[in-house]
Amino acid sequence: MNRSSLIRRTVFDSLTFGFLGVVFLIAIAQPTDRQMLELGRNSLIFLAAMVAGAVLSSVLNDVLKIRTLGEAIFAPAHKKAQLEETSWWKTFSGWQLAVTIVVMFVVALVKTKFSLYELLNEDGFAGAVRLFQGLLNPNFALLPRAVLNIIETIFMAFLATMLAIPIAFVLSFLCAKNIMKSPPAFALYLVLRTFLNVTRSIEALIWAIIFSVWVGIGPFAGMLALMIHSVASLAKQYSEMVETVSDGPIEGIQSTGATKLQTIWFAIVPQVVLPYISFTVYRWDINVRMATIIGLVGGGGIGTMLMTYQGQAMWPEVGCIILVIAAVVWAMDQASAYLREALK
Amino acid sequence: MNGEHEVVTQPILSIRNLVKTYPNGVRALKGVTFDVQKGEFLVIIGLSGSGKSTLLRCINRLHDPTSGEILFQGEDLAKAQGDGIRRIRGRIGMIFQHFNLIPRHTVLSNVLMGRLGITSTWKSLFGLWKDDDKARALDYLRLVGIADKAKIRADQLSGGQQQRVAIARALTQNPDLLLADEPVASLDPATCHTVMDYLRKVNRELGITVVANLHFLSLVREYATRVIALKGGEIVYEGSPHNIDEAWFARIYGEGSKEVHIN
Numbered sequence: 001m002n003r004s005s006l007i008r009r010t011v012f013d014s015l016t017f018g019f020l021g022v023v024f025l026i027a028i029a030q031p032t033d034r035q036m037l038e039l040g041r042n043s044l045i046f047l048a049a050m051v052a053g054a055v056l057s058s059v060l061n062d063v064l065k066i067r068t069l070g071e072a073i074f075a076p077a078h079k080k081a082q083l084e085e086t087s088w089w090k091t092f093s094g095w096q097l098a099v100t101i102v103v104m105f106v107v108a109l110v111k112t113k114f115s116l117y118e119l120l121n122e123d124g125f126a127g128a129v130r131l132f133q134g135l136l137n138p139n140f141a142l143l144p145r146a147v148l149n150i151i152e153t154i155f156m157a158f159l160a161t162m163l164a165i166p167i168a169f170v171l172s173f174l175c176a177k178n179i180m181k182s183p184p185a186f187a188l189y190l191v192l193r194t195f196l197n198v199t200r201s202i203e204a205l206i207w208a209i210i211f212s213v214w215v216g217i218g219p220f221a222g223m224l225a226l227m228i229h230s231v232a233s234l235a236k237q238y239s240e241m242v243e244t245v246s247d248g249p250i251e252g253i254q255s256t257g258a259t260k261l262q263t264i265w266f267a268i269v270p271q272v273v274l275p276y277i278s279f280t281v282y283r284w285d286i287n288v289r290m291a292t293i294i295g296l297v298g299g300g301g302i303g304t305m306l307m308t309y310q311g312q313a314m315w316p317e318v319g320c321i322i323l324v325i326a327a328v329v330w331a332m333d334q335a336s337a338y339l340r341e342a343l344k
Numbered sequence: 345m346n347g348e349h350e351v352v353t354q355p356i357l358s359i360r361n362l363v364k365t366y367p368n369g370v371r372a373l374k375g376v377t378f379d380v381q382k383g384e385f386l387v388i389i390g391l392s393g394s395g396k397s398t399l400l401r402c403i404n405r406l407h408d409p410t411s412g413e414i415l416f417q418g419e420d421l422a423k424a425q426g427d428g429i430r431r432i433r434g435r436i437g438m439i440f441q442h443f444n445l446i447p448r449h450t451v452l453s454n455v456l457m458g459r460l461g462i463t464s465t466w467k468s469l470f471g472l473w474k475d476d477d478k479a480r481a482l483d484y485l486r487l488v489g490i491a492d493k494a495k496i497r498a499d500q501l502s503g504g505q506q507q508r509v510a511i512a513r514a515l516t517q518n519p520d521l522l523l524a525d526e527p528v529a530s531l532d533p534a535t536c537h538t539v540m541d542y543l544r545k546v547n548r549e550l551g552i553t554v555v556a557n558l559h560f561l562s563l564v565r566e567y568a569t570r571v572i573a574l575k576g577g578e579i580v581y582e583g584s585p586h587n588i589d590e591a592w593f594a595r596i597y598g599e600g601s602k603e604v605h606i607n
């Protein structure tokens with residue numbers, strides 16, 4: 001067994017065993033809220049449980065020759081190939097998986113305060129019925145305003161996409177491994193990749209909150225949030241396209257004495273233009289949907305309007321807004337699907 | 345010194361002790377030395393993996409040689425850097441097994457790529473070609489008999505036609521040397537001869553020196569003025585194509601190999 005699969009097996013097993021141990025401990029000791037908040041001490045306990053789990057994993061696999069789940073998942077392919085078929089309930093790893101999932105399920109029920117009582121409680125239920133009645137009888141007096149607002153949303157998404165295109169276009173070449181080969185270029189590639197990954201992992205919603213503090217609540221903040229997110233997403237998709245281009249045309253252009261920029265423009269760009277357009281159309285489509293959500297935190301457009309009426313429990317008005325959103329999202333979805341199909 | 349019988353010609357290309365070791369440790373060329381005279385049609389033969397492509401790509405610096413000299417018109421290409429490499433490439437045309445055209449561009453636009461080396465980057469990005477460049481591109485398309493296809497997308501052409509476009513592209517560079525890496529290996533036998541005939545025409549009528557990698561000995565005998573055989577990154581034969589007898593053939597391609605004919 002090689003080192004990396006050994007490490008993965010041990011980490012996986014120590015996590016599952018440690019988790020089970022800690023849950024068991026909590027069930028027995030019934031700690032108070034205060035005790036649960038002592039992060040430092042509790043981390044140590046969890047760490048100790050994980051170490052015990054790691055030892056257990058090693059003992060089971062290497063001494064008792066009982067295959068744990070970690071071993072079953074991360075063993076190298078040639079070892080997996082030698083296994084015989086056995087029913088899962090006859091194996092230790094099968095039970096390890098089943099028990100872990102059942103315990104996770106129970107913990108989840110407790111944590112989400114899952115309650116059938118609340119779900120079927122008469123008062124609550126009556127409220128929900130009122131809400132649905134409102135939604136099903138939309139107040140079309142609000143339609144003109146809703147249409148104006150969703151137009152704002154559509155253009156907010158459009159501007160965010162348009163502004164993101166040139167930035168993502170330039171970044172896509174700087175983030176492509178096959179272009180950034182020399183050591184200094186590769187260093188820049190790593191920095192940019194990391195930067196974009198971090199940017200992308202921050203939800204557009206969070207960016208909207210950041211920008212609404214920066215430039216004030218409204219569509220401008222929402223547009224900036226969408227733009228940042230679009231740059232990161234498009235740059236990643238674009239650069240993946242650049243990494244799959246064929247080398248032939250590149251060599252062909254290079255051999256004529258072309259500069260780096262000419263090589264990119266004549267040998268690479270023609271190969272990626274169609275997928276770029278396709279990704280971009282799809283991004284606009286996604287941005288319209290995201291813009292609606294961003295509006296909920298004050299990013300302007302139809303989302304903000306939805307928030308206002310929902311806060312006052314004006315369900316027929318909310319029904320009208322939701323209808324408009326649904327119609328536009330459906331239309332954009334269809335249009336972008338047809339466009340992308342045609343661009344293949 | 346007894347120089348009476350020696351013809352004193354300056355070779356156009358002179359390769360000295362060329363070594364290429366790839367980053368993964370493969371020693372593709374182990375000290376190759378030979379001269380190319382002006383106007384020659386030199387053919388390099390050898391099994392696949394013997395280092396033919398590596399050799400050509402070191403000459404125009406698509407690959408960086410590890411050590412050795414590549415003297416071309418008095419300049420050591422092995423030492424060139426940055427813009428120097430681009431200038432060298434501009435003076436040396438290259439055609440490839442898979443043509444390496446830009447599929448979505450027109451034939452004419454592909455041929456104009458040959459002018460990239462001497463056109464400013466910004467002008468070329470906006471497609472602002474000089475009339476002179478366009479006229480030259482059309483001239484060379486005419487030379488390879490394909491001028492009527494100038495406005496057609498390159499990927500609409502057959503393989504043989506694409507290779508002729510690639511030849512026109514290389515000629516548009518106005519090169520002193522033409523490298524050809526298995527120019528007919530992905531063409532059918534009939535088209536093969538058409539393309540080889542154009543290469544010979546370029547060599548004889550325009551006086552451009554040609555260095556080509558070829559697979560089939562029958563083609564070698566028909567077109568080469570001189571042959572070099574590589575084996576495992578070393579030269580094992582150098583001479584006239586007509587002196588390659590069965591014994592030589594076995595040395596180059598290994599015992600038990602048989603010559604395949606192509607007509």
Ligand SMILES: Nc1ncnc2c1ncn2[C@@H]1O[C@H](COP(=O)(O)OP(=O)(O)O)[C@@H](O)[C@H]1O
Pocket residue numbers: 366367368370371372390391392393394395396397398399
């Ligand atoms: N980019 C590369 N990186 C590493 N090894 C390579 C590369 N290109 C070619 N080689 C190796 O160098 C040797 C010579 O290859 P090549 O010059 O392509 O031979 P030929 O053109 O005669 O078939 C082969 O062993 C091949 O595997």
Ligand SMILES: [Mg+2]
Pocket residue numbers: 393396397398526
């Ligand atoms: Mg080759």
